[in-house]
Amino acid sequence: MTTAGCDLVGQVRTIESPLMTDLVAAMWHLERIAETAGSPAEEAAHYDGRADDQLRGWVLANAERIQQALNTITAPYATTT
Known part of the structure; x- marks a missing residue:
């Protein structure tokens, strides 16, 4: 499993509120699921x-x-x- 989404969250965390940071992380994970689900x-x-x-x-x-x-x-x- 790649950590690109989690790395992105680390970058976002420095410029966004906790709400936006968590939404970005959730969005990344859900979009990945949508692309890879069998x-x-x-x-x-x-x-x-x-x-x-x-x-x-x-x-x-x-x-x-x-x-x-x-x-x-x-x-x-x-x-x-």
Whole structure:
């Protein structure tokens, strides 16, 4: 696994707020996942004996948690004053 994203965070940390630093790190990781994730069958192969539905549930539940966190983070910025 490359550490380029983590190296980027170290650079960003010196010029950005903690919020922006963490968002940049999360964005880098999520974009990397989007580019490298295998098909559901390929990903399921890493979980010997696990049902595809179980993996599907894990993926969707974690994506929902990410979405909820993003909603919480962005809500104060979405409101105009």
